[in-house]
Amino acid sequence: MSAIRHALTTKRADDFSAWYQEVISAADMAEESGVRGCMVIKPWGYGIWERIQRLMDDRIKAAGVQNCYFPIFIPLKNFEREASHVDGFAKEMAVVTHHRLIADGKGGLIPDPEAKLEEPLVVRPTSETIIGDAMARWIQSWRDLPLLTNQWANVVRWEMRTRMFLRTSEFLWQEGHTAHATREDALEETHRALEMYRACAEDDLALPVIAGEKPENERFPGAVETWSIEAMMQDGKALQAGTSHYLGTNFAHAAGIQYQDKEGGQQFCHTTSWGVSTRLIGGVIMTHGDDDGLRVPPRIAPHQVVIIPMLRETPEDEALLDYCEDLRKLVAAQAALGEPVRVLLDKKPGKAAAKRWDWVRKGAPLIVEVGPRDMAEGNVAVLRRDRLWNQDNGKPAFSFVSREDFSAQAPALLEAIQQALYDEARERRDANVTRGVTSMDQVAAHFADNHARPGWVEVQWSKPTSAALEAATEQLKALKLTIRNVPRDAEPADGTCIFTGAPATERILVARAY
RNA sequence: CGGGGAGUAGCGCAGCCCGGUAGCGCAUCUGCUUUGGGAGCAGAGGGUCGCAGGUUCGAAUCCUGUCUCCCCGACCA
Structure with a gap:
């Protein structure tokens, strides 16, 4: 048994918080932006978000919900209409007060005092109020119900203490907003959304979660009931990974969302809202990451298989690249987890070993290295990211298989990795x-x-x-x-x-x- | 927003107390050697020391302000 040389310098057991930050930079997921609480999401981090978006959007649409887009600027007055909503969000609003800049005479720019907005606009912290306005216009009759909308958007909350992905001032999310004729219908939608989140978290992100109702003191401002899915991180702390709210008729009263029922009477709608955000990515890191970086569940991995040719900057490289390109096509022609396999041939110049560790830190599920001798023998060297090390010799646990066997087995391997990550997290959660x-x-x-x-x-x-x-x-x-x-x-x-x-x-x- | 810590090359850090014009490791580039698993040797490039003022002949270093990050707390669908 040799000592394993891990790909990160900080171990989870030594400093979980520092480890978390190291994963984000070492996996090249995001970086600081220079603006307080705001981050730049880099291609690997954003690629994971795009996968989550795609899978969630499919589930949302399958439920008959339609996507819309509402403005980022909300009239300040909207927030005055629902009392507890005011209390909940007033302290963390970004407010737009001017629409023009002028020179300050010292080489800088200042908001033009002449260009002050008559009514300030707030940058949306959530869209209940402005979507409520639209619902009031769109709904006249019981025939217009239920109204099922969703939007993918950024929101801003002026947070006092921020952490990458977990709590940022600006974040990306999806917010579903629905209106119904009855309490029962709205509650059913609240639970449908909650169950959708549970399924997406467990099946797509491999995050075991516990779905349940939030106590009164943890409710969304303005909600009658708030439900959540809760995931356990590797340090044992809980992460609220998604929420679904039954809003009663509170926002309907505030915005005048009414319909005429079959008897001709005016009734207030019962509304819901529900959302998940880029915070899910933080949950994936703290659930599946290890001392070598991230491990991305195959369903949300931008690249599920990464092929690394051992290039030597010699004329023989060309044949090796051809061999790898054939492999890429073979694998890409397969389907795993219900979709074509996403495979990348990493042709960038550089040492294969260095590139390998980059992909280990990023957490690509399957890493395949191919050298000239592999090519001569018709083989490839396969590394499973979820079972990286050979414990006996402290070295990466490569398995050598024929190119054809690997491409045939890739779908089953990806499915096994998806399941293994879930099982590991589930066992840890249950044990704790x-x-x-x-x-x-x-x-x-x-x-x-x-x-x-x-x-x-x-x-x-x-x-x-x-x-x-x-x-x-x-x-x-x-x-x-x-x-x-x-x-x-x-x-x-x-x-x-x-x-x-x-x-x-x-x-x-x-x-x-x- | 309160308390504490920190910002110097892509990353990790030293230098600051005691002011004299910036250094180390890794990474990068070049050359040679090596070539089946995180290569070796030699050489090179890269920094207005977070930003703005001030003190001084001279500031990474001292003073003031400010921005950002980290930790603890308060707060937080």
């Missing part, structure tokens, strides 16, 4: 959810211990509200804990409330969170 905790003392002991990874704790409660809930969350806050959600699929409660001692009605998950 603690049940049977029945007192706050036990909770405190669990999280106070020198647990490297305390994970999540499931407890029972009586769903206290308002002041009683506040008292409960204060106790948790002292331990830096939050209620993640009330798992949809949990067993029925059978004990007493950990906060009040009353008979419990639900099970909740308690954890530290991003």
